[in-house]
Amino acid sequence: MSALACPASGTGVLAPDAASVPLPDSRGENFRKHYLNQTPEGFSSITLLLEGLRCAGCAHTVEQVLLQQKGVVEADLNYSTHRTRLIWNEREISLEEIIQEIRRAGYNALPQPLVLPGLQREEQRTRERFPRLMVALFGAMNLMWIAIAQYAGYFSGMEQRHEDLLNLASFILATPVLFYSGWLFFKGAWRDLKLGTLGMDFQVALSTSLIYAYSCYAAVSRSGSTYFEAVAMFIAFLSIGKYLEQLGTRKILDQGQFFQKLMPFSVTRVSEEAREETLLEDIVPGWILEVKPGERVAVDGEVTSGEALVDESHLTGEPMSVPKHPGSLLSSGSICQDGVLQFRATRSAGESTLSRIIQRVEDALSSKPRVRVIADRLARYFVLGITLIATLTFLWIWQQAQSLEQALMHAMAVLIIACPCALSLATPIAVLTGLASATQQRILFRDGAQFETLRQVTEVVLDKTGTITEGRPEVTRIAWRGPAEEELLHALTASSLHPVSQTIRRYYEAQGGALQQSSLAHLKEVAGRGLQAEWKGKPVLGGNLGWLQTCGVEFSSEEQDELKAFTESSGSLFFLAVDGRWSATVEIQDQIREGSREAVQRLKAIGLKVHLLTGDHARAAYAVAESCEIDSKRVNASASPEDKLAYVQHLQEQGHKVLMVGDGLNDAPALALADIGIAMGASTDKALEISDLVLLGNNLKALVEALSISHHTFGLIRQNMVISLIYNLVALPLAIWGWVIPLVAALSMSLSSLLVVMNSLRVRWMLRSSGGA
Amino acid sequence: MDILPMMLGVSLFLGALGLAGFLWGWRQGLFDDPERVRYKILLDDEEEARYQQMLKDQKP
Numbered sequence: 063m064s065a066l067a068c069p070a071s072g073t074g075v076l077a078p079d080a081a082s083v084p085l086p087d088s089r090g091e092n093f094r095k096h097y098l099n100q101t102p103e104g105f106s107s108i109t110l111l112l113e114g115l116r117c118a119g120c121a122h123t124v125e126q127v128l129l130q131q132k133g134v135v136e137a138d139l140n141y142s143t144h145r146t147r148l149i150w151n152e153r154e155i156s157l158e159e160i161i162q163e164i165r166r167a168g169y170n171a172l173p174q175p176l177v178l179p180g181l182q183r184e185e186q187r188t189r190e191r192f193p194r195l196m197v198a199l200f201g202a203m204n205l206m207w208i209a210i211a212q213y214a215g216y217f218s219g220m221e222q223r224h225e226d227l228l229n230l231a232s233f234i235l236a237t238p239v240l241f242y243s244g245w246l247f248f249k250g251a252w253r254d255l256k257l258g259t260l261g262m263d264f265q266v267a268l269s270t271s272l273i274y275a276y277s278c279y280a281a282v283s284r285s286g287s288t289y290f291e292a293v294a295m296f297i298a299f300l301s302i303g304k305y306l307e308q309l310g311t312r313k314i315l316d317q318g319q320f321f322q323k324l325m326p327f328s329v330t331r332v333s334e335e336a337r338e339e340t341l342l343e344d345i346v347p348g349w350i351l352e353v354k355p356g357e358r359v360a361v362d363g364e365v366t367s368g369e370a371l372v373d374e375s376h377l378t379g380e381p382m383s384v385p386k387h388p389g390s391l392l393s394s395g396s397i398c399q400d401g402v403l404q405f406r407a408t409r410s411a412g413e414s415t416l417s418r419i420i421q422r423v424e425d426a427l428s429s430k431p432r433v434r435v436i437a438d439r440l441a442r443y444f445v446l447g448i449t450l451i452a453t454l455t456f457l458w459i460w461q462q463a464q465s466l467e468q469a470l471m472h473a474m475a476v477l478i479i480a481c482p483c484a485l486s487l488a489t490p491i492a493v494l495t496g497l498a499s500a501t502q503q504r505i506l507f508r509d510g511a512q513f514e515t516l517r518q519v520t521e522v523v524l525d526k527t528g529t530i531t532e533g534r535p536e537v538t539r540i541a542w543r544g545p546a547e548e549e550l551l552h553a554l555t556a557s558s559l560h561p562v563s564q565t566i567r568r569y570y571e572a573q574g575g576a577l578q579q580s581s582l583a584h585l586k587e588v589a590g591r592g593l594q595a596e597w598k599g600k601p602v603l604g605g606n607l608g609w610l611q612t613c614g615v616e617f618s619s620e621e622q623d624e625l626k627a628f629t630e631s632s633g634s635l636f637f638l639a640v641d642g643r644w645s646a647t648v649e650i651q652d653q654i655r656e657g658s659r660e661a662v663q664r665l666k667a668i669g670l671k672v673h674l675l676t677g678d679h680a681r682a683a684y685a686v687a688e689s690c691e692i693d694s695k696r697v698n699a700s701a702s703p704e705d706k707l708a709y710v711q712h713l714q715e716q717g718h719k720v721l722m723v724g725d726g727l728n729d730a731p732a733l734a735l736a737d738i739g740i741a742m743g744a745s746t747d748k749a750l751e752i753s754d755l756v757l758l759g760n761n762l763k764a765l766v767e768a769l770s771i772s773h774h775t776f777g778l779i780r781q782n783m784v785i786s787l788i789y790n791l792v793a794l795p796l797a798i799w800g801w802v803i804p805l806v807a808a809l810s811m812s813l814s815s816l817l818v819v820m821n822s823l824r825v826r827w828m829l830r831s832s833g834g835a
Numbered sequence: 836m837d838i839l840p841m842m843l844g845v846s847l848f849l850g851a852l853g854l855a856g857f858l859w860g861w862r863q864g865l866f867d868d869p870e871r872v873r874y875k876i877l878l879d880d881e882e883e884a885r886y887q888q889m890l891k892d893q894k895p
Binding site: 121122138140141143192193196197200204224227228231234235 | 877
């Protein structure tokens with residue numbers, strides 16, 4: 063990339079084409095609904111994404127351009143995200159005029175749809191929680207130094223008035239912490255009670271309000287010591303945990319928003335009469351749309367005319383662009399790099415690939431994985447048990463020591479020290495962190511439940527076509543027996559719709575071969591068999607070996623030997639004969655995808671048995687199995703969808719946990735039956751719909767990654783449970799026998815929760831160190 | 836010896852003031868754009884003033 067002198071000149075570097083893209087009518091009803099907001103003062107507001115900003119100088123220029131427009135009220139350009147929230151008076155200037163001005167300066171502005179509902183909800187939640195967390199931290203920190211003074215006084219003696227003063231200060235600090243910062247726990251406890259369940263919130267609310275009430279009593283009656291600092295510490299530490307959990311959720315949603323950013327804002331519709339700009343939301347399947355260089359494909363579709371390289375890296379992560387020609391499929395969000403493509407929309411915007419990805423990310427977040435459901439249920443019993451133990455402790459000590467204060471002290475210590483945080487706090491964080499890492503690797507989980515199942519998998523069943531291989535046959539060899547008559551072969555296959563002919567035609571087109579149709583006469587295609595025509599007065603034949611033999615082509619014994627070498631290869635063969643003599647052979651093979659071999663090796667290395675299942679013929683299947691080193695005993699070729707289903711069922715009956723990866727409609731039943739069904743990103747709809755995981759990158763390497771993520775995530779969850787169990791087993795008896803005062807209890811509980819939360823956050827670290835390469 | 840309550844009161848008040856200031860800034864979006872802060876010093880005050888003037892002129 064060349065160094066562009068944007069800071070010096072202050073002008074943008076956008077391709078001139080962008081400025082010619084017309085804008086849709088900002089007064090249209092649909093546009094207003096999806097993009098515009100009204101401020102209470104009667105202005106309009108919209109979020110614009112600025113394109114072409116290279117530096118702070120650019121950002122400043124654009125900001126100035128915006129602010130100099132008459133009618134623009136506010137334009138706060140965020141230098142980090144390149145977004146601006148523009149507020150302007152529509153009676154003075156239209157959005158189109160503003161964007162024209164930006165373009166004149168050499169940049170472009172894309173109106174952004176109003177944010178994802180999920181993200182909006184999370185932002186709202188952060189706005190609500192952050193100040194509460196800060197108040198809790200402030201209160202807890204200040205209470206700590208007051209507590210130090212109190213302990214010093216406890217040992218060396220302190221005048222009553224000083225003690226009263228410190229108690230008063232503690233009370234002032236602890237009250238907002240409990241009622242403002244701790245409000246969420248009270249709310250949660252109340253919600254739980256209404257639902258008839260008990261959660262961690264209940265335990266927190268009960269113990270903090272008990273200690274608070276007792277401390278108030280102790281301060282007023284000047285008997286015993288106060289424990290306001292325990293209240294604050296408890297709430298502050300738990301708020302930190304909750305806040306961390308929320309950051310995890312946001313991180314995933316941001317990923318989802320990353321996908322949404324890829325959505326173009328307007329599209330060119332081509333009809334017989336004219337071409338017009340329409341809104342993304344208005345697109346109806348069947349319309350012919352156009353993409354120009356640099357533009358993004360709005361909805362999924364099929365190319366009708368034009369040729370271009372298309373960048374699909376948002377889905378595949380592959381930097382290499384993919385050539386597209388009439389008949390190729392386009393998925394929304396890809397960027398057209400050169401040339402103009404016209405395509406027929408096959409889906410509306412809401413159903414296109416990108417939208418479905420976004421939907422999936424949101425679904426994964428909103429559904430509660432089983433491990434969380436179990437954790438929540440366990441937490442309920444835990445809290446119930448602790449409340450019971452605390453009550454019994456209270457009654458027992460009261461009866462034993464005849465001291466209400468002492469009994470209360472022991473019971474409170476029990477309530478505080480017992481910690482269900484490994485269940486209620488650490489598990490969700492671990493699941494979220496795992497999901498976030500997976501999304502980053504372009505692996506989409508249906509929800510977090512697969513973490514658990516993935517770990518138990520023993521058998522991996524792979525589909526061949528489209529999973530291990532590219533799923534797109536390519537010409538691998540053309541062997542000419544005489545002079546190479548490329549033009550003849552091209553012309554002969556160009557007119558046929560047979561897949562083999564199409565592959566050969568594509569091969570020539572990719573090489574840029576020009577076609578002179580005139581050289582052929584009397585072209586005829588015999589369906590399913592082959593082609594015949596006349597070329598320079600000589601009869602020519604093209605098709606499989608059987609077709610040539612039927613038409614009377616004879617092979618000498620020398621030629622027979624050569625033939626044998628060909629027929630032993632695993633690909634499909636196309637023969638060409640000129641004037642009754644065999645003249646060329648074309649070999650067509652479905653190439654093994656880069657990374658498949660390595661992925662199979664790694665799957666085997668971690669002790670999984672790899673199976674190959676394909677509808678293709680045995681020769682092709684064994685060739686692929688051999689090059690990927692899949693045990694030939696575990697290869698099942700010529701399998702119908704029912705056979706695939708039966709194969710998976712058979713494995714399951716033997717007590718195995720089966721993971722199946724596939725991409726086609728024919729894999730769908732088996733994918734559904736398998737314990738984990740994984741679809742490749744380029745799969746058919748049906749496969750995507752029923753799968754538990756999607757590998758957007760279309761690469762089996764991601765499967766290894768998914769296994770490693772779930773392994774680490776689930777491992778951490780289990781580790782947390784063990785840590786928590788040991789902690790509670792040690793701490794509870796101490797509390798019952800009154801060997802810990804509430805402050806120490808609060809400290810140790812907080813530290814144990816922080817420990818498990820930190821442990822959960824390690825998922826990302828572990829993945830980074832265990833070879834993200 | 837009445838210095839103690841005063842000290843305590845003043846220090847807590849100052850701390851609370853700091854907290855309030857921080858939260859106010861947060862709500863105003865002061866921490867939303869870390870990039871901009873680095874370049875703020877390079878921007879001209881005149882433009883800032885013109886911007887403020889413009890805000891005043893823009894009553895609907």
